[in-house]
Amino acid sequence: MTKAELTPELQNPIGVEEEWTPPMPPTDLIFDDGEPLESNRHRIAMNVLIAAVHEAFAGRQDYFTGGNMFVYFSSEQARNRDFKGPDFFVTLDVDGTKERQGWVVWEEEGRYPNVIVEFLSPSTAREDLGHKKDIYERVFRLPDYFVYDPFAPDSLRGWRLTGQGYEELPKDDRGWLWCNSLGFWLGTWEGTLQQETATWLRFFDGEGSLILLPEELAKIERQRAEEALSELEALKARLREKGIDLESL
Structure with a gap:
């Protein structure tokens, strides 16, 4: 007779309560969905922001920035593979020297990103402005969220988390938005990067000077x-x- 076939009394004859242990989070996480970015311009736009943060924070090791990476925040989400990573994000006050394939919240002492930028496209805009935005607001409690379509210069929008939820940020007279978490302006800049001429999303310092790559x-x-x-x-x-x-x- 197996233990499962025994009565509860025989399974635990001395009446000792067994200690409950929570289920372990998944360990077989996927960090590459095999899907390329929407376009070469989207790839350049992501790398421009990552490089700018590294340049602005040169000498610091208390931050992590990445792009097109999975952010795992729950066991259910990890098992269902139902959420892709942001195009660009920054997490502050963490060990930036730690090697990471993605951002796994339960391995980061519960830390979520501070800033996320999604680069819109016809196939992603509805998700980025709907389901993802809702998760960033309710689950991540993400302080600063921005969206921009690299093919639409007037598409920049941003939200700042308040006690009542997300509040859309007003643009200044240059059409820029203030990213409070980083202490940078986020605005557009026309020029050629990696042989492609476009209106790019760039970071500017508090004085309005372009953060150079x-x-x-x-x-x-x-x-x-x-x-x-x-x-x-x-x-x-x-x-x-x-x-x-x-x-x-």
Whole structure:
């Protein structure tokens, strides 16, 4: 006779209450759904925001930023595979050096992202403005949520969490929105990035200056070096006119 066939009294003859343990969260999590981003522009737009945060927070290790990654927040959601990750997010006051394939809330001491940006497309807009937004508001209690369609320059919208739920943020006279969690403006910028010209979503500091990307900073440094070399050559030429040859000194 198996234990399951015994009466409750025989299964536990001395009447000791068995300690209940909660079910373990899933360990076979999927971190790649195999689906590419909507377009090359969507991919660039995501990477631009990630790179800007890294540049603005250079030297800090108390944050994590990522994109197109799963955020797992419940065992049920993990089992059903019913929720895809945000296009861009930032979580503050965490160990940024920890290796992660995705964001698993129960492995992060219950921490949820502070900021999320979703890049809209015809196939995702309804979800991003409906079901996802509702989860971010009710479950994540996400402080700052933004949406933007890289193919529609006037599509930027944002919400800030209040005690009554999400309150839509007003744009300033530049059409920008303030991201309180990061202390940055989120606005549009026209230009060419990675060989594609578009109106991009960019971060600006509190003074309104564009947070430059590594490649933009490198370009400025090259220009400064070229200008310095040009000034040096001009100085050498003027000295040679006066009979002074620096090369012979």
